[in-house]
Amino acid sequence: MAPEKMMFIDPHIHMTSRTTDDYARMQEAGIVAIIEPSFWLGQPRTEIGSFKDYFSSLLGWERFRASQFGIKHYCTIGLNSKEANNEALAEQVMELLPLFVLKEGVVGVGEIGYDDQTAAEDKYYRLQLDLAKEVGLPVQIHTPHRDKKAGTIRSMKVAMEHGIKPHMVIVDHNNEETVKDTLDGGFWAAFTIYPNSKMGNERMVEIVKQYGTERIIVNSSADWGVSDPLSVPKTASLMLERGIPAEDVRMVCYQNALDAFGQSGQMNESDWLQPANVDQRDKFQDNSVLRGGQTPVVGEFKTRNELKENIVK
Amino acid sequence: MQVFQADVEKSRDFLYELFKRNTSDEATDWLNDKLEKVKGANSARELYWAFSAAPRFVGKTVLQLQESELSKADVLRPGFNPSKWTTDQTARTLLLLSIPHQDQNEFLHKLNQLFSTAEMGELVALYASLPLLPYPGDFKLRAAEGIRTNMGTVFEAIALDNPYPADYLDEGAWNQLVLKTVFVGKPLYRIYGLEIRSNPTLARILSDYAHERWAAGRTVTPELWRPVGPFLNAFLMEDIKRVFAHPEQIQQEAAALACSQSNFIPAKELLEAHPVLKNKIETGELNWNYIGRKSLPAN
Numbered sequence: 151m152a153p154e155k156m157m158f159i160d161p162h163i164h165m166t167s168r169t170t171d172d173y174a175r176m177q178e179a180g181i182v183a184i185i186e187p188s189f190w191l192g193q194p195r196t197e198i199g200s201f202k203d204y205f206s207s208l209l210g211w212e213r214f215r216a217s218q219f220g221i222k223h224y225c226t227i228g229l230n231s232k233e234a235n236n237e238a239l240a241e242q243v244m245e246l247l248p249l250f251v252l253k254e255g256v257v258g259v260g261e262i263g264y265d266d267q268t269a270a271e272d273k274y275y276r277l278q279l280d281l282a283k284e285v286g287l288p289v290q291i292h293t294p295h296r297d298k299k300a301g302t303i304r305s306m307k308v309a310m311e312h313g314i315k316p317h318m319v320i321v322d323h324n325n326e327e328t329v330k331d332t333l334d335g336g337f338w339a340a341f342t343i344y345p346n347s348k349m350g351n352e353r354m355v356e357i358v359k360q361y362g363t364e365r366i367i368v369n370s371s372a373d374w375g376v377s378d379p380l381s382v383p384k385t386a387s388l389m390l391e392r393g394i395p396a397e398d399v400r401m402v403c404y405q406n407a408l409d410a411f412g413q414s415g416q417m418n419e420s421d422w423l424q425p426a427n428v429d430q431r432d433k434f435q436d437n438s439v440l441r442g443g444q445t446p447v448v449g450e451f452k453t454r455n456e457l458k459e460n461i462v463k
Numbered sequence: 464m465q466v467f468q469a470d471v472e473k474s475r476d477f478l479y480e481l482f483k484r485n486t487s488d489e490a491t492d493w494l495n496d497k498l499e500k501v502k503g504a505n506s507a508r509e510l511y512w513a514f515s516a517a518p519r520f521v522g523k524t525v526l527q528l529q530e531s532e533l534s535k536a537d538v539l540r541p542g543f544n545p546s547k548w549t550t551d552q553t554a555r556t557l558l559l560l561s562i563p564h565q566d567q568n569e570f571l572h573k574l575n576q577l578f579s580t581a582e583m584g585e586l587v588a589l590y591a592s593l594p595l596l597p598y599p600g601d602f603k604l605r606a607a608e609g610i611r612t613n614m615g616t617v618f619e620a621i622a623l624d625n626p627y628p629a630d631y632l633d634e635g636a637w638n639q640l641v642l643k644t645v646f647v648g649k650p651l652y653r654i655y656g657l658e659i660r661s662n663p664t665l666a667r668i669l670s671d672y673a674h675e676r677w678a679a680g681r682t683v684t685p686e687l688w689r690p691v692g693p694f695l696n697a698f699l700m701e702d703i704k705r706v707f708a709h710p711e712q713i714q715q716e717a718a719a720l721a722c723s724q725s726n727f728i729p730a731k732e733l734l735e736a737h738p739v740l741k742n743k744i745e746t747g748e749l750n751w752n753y754i755g756r757k758s759l760p761a762n
């Protein structure tokens with residue numbers, strides 16, 4: 151039962167490391183909008199210019215590239231936890247962030263938080279919480295892979311200390327161990343569906359069955375690693391198959407992400423429901439993601455992959 | 464060194480009136496506040512934040528210009544044409560025109576920061592504002608960079624309805640601008656100064672491009688022959704004959720117009736052989752802008 155008529159938002163995906171083929175398949179699978187959090191590129195950047203160009207590419211080239219496939223691209227801007235540990239560079243990034251956070255299509259400060267939970271990570275996490283508060287943007291939190299439960303609780307506690315309201319915080323990469331604390335605190339609980347680790351989509355189905363749909367969000371976090379840019383629609387498909395009502399699926403795979411990040415004032419349903427009315431100068435232009443002589447096609451892509459292929463047990 | 468290409472004060476007053484008439488009181492209040500702050504010398508942060516945030520406070524409506532305002536724009540700065548500008552773009556340009564410019568380095572530093580961190584909407588505003596900014600000579604490389612962009616709206620902002628390139632780009636960059644406009648299928652008649660800046664090298668490049676397309680069994684826009692016409696020679700005449708032989712009327716019209724721009728005898732003779740078209744050209748019924756609009760109705 152493919153959710154053909156449903157619309158999806160993937161609120162955490164690193165398209166920088168994906169190809170246009172992925173965009174084509176995502177569009178076909180019903181993804182109408184995505185959010186690309188600033189993150190690291192697999193190896194640390196060593197110069198401030200690399201950050202500047204990266205942020206610019208999220209707002210420029212990547213947004214444009216997505217638009218070529220009928221997908222609305224938003225981003226969150228921030229210094230990621232791993233790279234916060236290079237303090238000399240982190241200082242310079244903090245000076246750069248104010249130039250970016252109020253730009254159009256920036257829906258949050260993110261992804262920030264803890265990785266190793268070092269003192270440097272703590273310092274720059276806090277500074278960025280202050281920035282988010284100053285400009286009134288939601289915060290997108292990356293929770294650590296190691297010592298996850300403690301790290302997640304600490305992230306939320308520190309956010310509260312800085313006067314950020316829980317409804318302005320999206321906590322990513324939750325699992326069965328963290329979800330209760332996150333929801334009980336009034337935060338948004340996002341889940342990353344990975345093919346081989348973190349959350350499988352069968353586990354995700356169980357979580358929705360147990361916790362309902364309030365403030366629960368599904369994402370793919372797809373990047374340069376083993377990951378799947380179709381995780382959201384595939385999970386939706388599995389949920390429907392397992393008897394979760396379509397309206398509930400819509401909440402966790404679309405509406406909640408919109409409500410959470412829509413608090414930025416930078417993301418509205420009308421952006422993709424009536425794209426032509428939003429900014430007519432943004433419509434599909436010359437298509438340089440394609441190669442000489444190819445004609446831009448939107449909405450008629452053929453995918454070779456079956457949605458069923460990625461059901462993770 | 465040239466400091467001004469347009470009177471900054473007058474440009475500001477003109478755009479401010481347009482802005483006010485096309486937006487709400489709240490938006491105008493917001494902008495007034497920001498303009499005041501940006502005028503201070505130590506106001507970089509205020510400028511950057513206001514420049515980023517403008518669309519959320521002033522919207523993105525296309526300005527409605529009256530004929531008289533269009534002419535006024537052209538008097539203010541020859542070729543200046545904000546007829547497709549939006550409210551956010553206008554607000555951003557007003558912010559740029561309010562930056563203190565007495566200190567050239569300070570001014571350029573702020574502009575460079577904005578350019579180097581700009582997203583698409585901001586780039587559109589920045590490139591389209593070039594014909595009004597002080598120190599125009601310092602933006603040549605920026606303009607050339609704008610031509611290399613892959614983003615359609617950004618390219619349009621620099622290439623179309625913008626007099627800066629014709630006035631300041633060197634020949635190589637100018638030729639790239641024209642060729643790329645053809646390449647991405649945008650209208651040549653909206654390039655300001657196309658005729659003044661056409662040159663033999665450009666004519667040769669465009670002819671090569673046409674041959675490439677023909678070899679692939681494709682057509683070329685009839686507008687392509689506009690900058691070629693003045694430089695017709697024995698070699699380029701072969702192209703024009705081919706265009707004349709095309710079954711579509713608009714192609715034949717373009718070939719006739721190209722011939723009418725030339726002093727080359729064979730071109731004159733060829734035009735004589737098409738008296739109906741020749742007559743239409745002489746009466747002004749047939750001209751390049753007509754070809755441009757007809758061949759690209761969507762634009």
Ligand SMILES: [Zn+2]
Binds near residue numbers: 162187261292
């Ligand atoms: Zn991530």
